[in-house]
Amino acid sequence: MLTLKPVETAEKDILWNVFQKYYYEMSAYYDLEMRPDGNYEYRYFDAYFEEDTRTPLFIFDDNDLIGFALLNDYSCLGDAIDHAVAEFTIFPRYRGKGFASDAVRLIFQTYPGSWEIKFSVRNRPADSFWRKAAAQYAPRVTPFGDGETVLSFTTVSDPAR
Numbered sequence: 001m002l003t004l005k006p007v008e009t010a011e012k013d014i015l016w017n018v019f020q021k022y023y024y025e026m027s028a029y030y031d032l033e034m035r036p037d038g039n040y041e042y043r044y045f046d047a048y049f050e051e052d053t054r055t056p057l058f059i060f061d062d063n064d065l066i067g068f069a070l071l072n073d074y075s076c077l078g079d080a081i082d083h084a085v086a087e088f089t090i091f092p093r094y095r096g097k098g099f100a101s102d103a104v105r106l107i108f109q110t111y112p113g114s115w116e117i118k119f120s121v122r123n124r125p126a127d128s129f130w131r132k133a134a135a136q137y138a139p140r141v142t143p144f145g146d147g148e149t150v151l152s153f154t155t156v157s158d159p160a161r
Contacts, residue, residue: 002102004110007056007068009049015056016045018068022089029120044072044086055111059090059103066094069107075116076150077142082113104133112157118150 007015023032023040032040048056048070059067067090075081085107090100108115117134119126130151131139137153144150 001062002099002106003060004069004103004106005058005060007048007058011058012049014065015048015058015068018065018091019045019087021091022068022087025089026123029123029126048072054086057107059099061094061099064094065091066099067091067103069103071107071111076118076144077116077152079116079152080114081116081152083111084116084118100129101133108137108155109157112155114152114154116150116152118144118148121147121149 019042020039023042026032027034027040034040044054048054053073055071057069057071058065059069067088069085070087071083072086073081074084074086076084088100088104090103115134115137117130119130121127127149131141134151134153137155139151139153142150142152
């Protein structure tokens with residue numbers, strides 16, 4: 001069964017470790033520079049453990065850690081929003097099995113409200129995924145910056161939960 005688990009401060013190193021692998025993947029789409037220690041800089045990482053407006057989540061399938069999501073309330077467009085997906089991944093071994101769609105659906109149900117999701121259009125799998133994931137919410141689609149898109153929409157809580 002798929003579950004979301006807030007990342008505890010004691011698990012920060014685990015998140016940092018898997019985050020680095022994710023950021024390596026993202027370097028194919030963004031100009032991310034590796035530091036001399038072999039890690040990628042992410043200046044907001046510590047803030048996820050210090051600020052109430054940021055939520056780091058692990059995604060589990062039963063007892064298996066299969067991904068993570070970093071949520072915040074920052075709007076790229078300057079709108080008042082409840083949530084934004086800053087970072088999201090399902091680890092390669094678990095892709096193509098519906099886990100990403102299920103995880104995002106669970107995130108949207110668990111954290112209802114107004115959302116923004118920004119992604120690189122050069123990342124074609126992400127472009128396709130996020131458009132499909134948000135389609136039922138009739139998102140506003142806004143081109144942003146150099147080759148990015150922002151989807152804006154509102155979700156509601158699932159009364160069956």
